[in-house]
Amino acid sequence: MMKILIVEDEPGISAFLRQGLEEESFEVDVAETGAEGLTLALSGEYDLLLLDWMLPGVSGVELCRVFRKSFRDIPVIFLTAKDTAEEAIFALQSGANDYIRKPFHFEELLERIRVQLRPKINDQSELTLGPITLNRDTFEVYKHGVPVSLTQKEFALLEFLMRNKGRVCRRSSIIAQVWDIHFEYNTGVIDVYINALRKKLALTDAENYIQTVRGVGYLAKE
Ligand code: CA
Numbered sequence: 001m002m003k004i005l006i007v008e009d010e011p012g013i014s015a016f017l018r019q020g021l022e023e024e025s026f027e028v029d030v031a032e033t034g035a036e037g038l039t040l041a042l043s044g045e046y047d048l049l050l051l052d053w054m055l056p057g058v059s060g061v062e063l064c065r066v067f068r069k070s071f072r073d074i075p076v077i078f079l080t081a082k083d084t085a086e087e088a089i090f091a092l093q094s095g096a097n098d099y100i101r102k103p104f105h106f107e108e109l110l111e112r113i114r115v116q117l118r119p120k121i122n123d124q125s126e127l128t129l130g131p132i133t134l135n136r137d138t139f140e141v142y143k144h145g146v147p148v149s150l151t152q153k154e155f156a157l158l159e160f161l162m163r164n165k166g167r168v169c170r171r172s173s174i175i176a177q178v179w180d181i182h183f184e185y186n187t188g189v190i191d192v193y194i195n196a197l198r199k200k201l202a203l204t205d206a207e208n209y210i211q212t213v214r215g216v217g218y219l220a221k222e
Pocket of ligand 1: 009052
């Protein structure tokens with residue numbers, strides 16, 4: 001599970017962010033001051049930092065500068081009310097990977113977080129989707145800890161959907177990525193494999209982890 005540290009002194013905003021991110025299966029810690037945030041951040045146990053710009057005491061920018069001396073590869077996204085180009089440049093120069101202006105749409109922030117975490121998600125050997133775990137090193141799939149036997153293609157399809165958890169996978173990209181077919185092709189084969197997957201994983205209506213997005217494709221969602 002990916003772990004995010006939010007450093008934000010406005011409780012309303014941090015509570016809103018925490019709830020949204022936890023619903024998206026992130027583990028979340030919140031710090032209310034720059035000093036507290038820096039202490040937690042320097043533990044190195046976070047996959048991403050969300051920093052408010054204006055904080056009491058140590059500012060977000062100062063926090064980011066100090067943090068960057070020890071951790072170069074952990075993404076940092078600023079939440080800022082500032083909107084001039086100069087300040088955006090200042091934020092990026094302090095070592096941030098991205099910034100988003102308040103007020104923002106949660107979906108946009110989520111997308112920016114995913115962009116930053118994508119390389120890491122792609123590196124993970126174990127993927128999860130609700131009670132389902134998939135291990136890319138051992139080619140094993142479990143549901144509630146019980147092994148599920150899949151064919152190679154079913155495994156590849158499930159892996160692709162799980163790697164893109166929370167994002168709609170278009171039929172054309174599924175057929176290109178999983179079947180390696182890059183030309184106009186009857187994509188009906190996908191539905192056959194999706195049905196087989198749902199059956200083998202014993203997915204019920206209450207466990208709709210592989211959702212059909214009509215006319216578009218499929219979505220792995222918790
Ligand atoms: Ca603030």
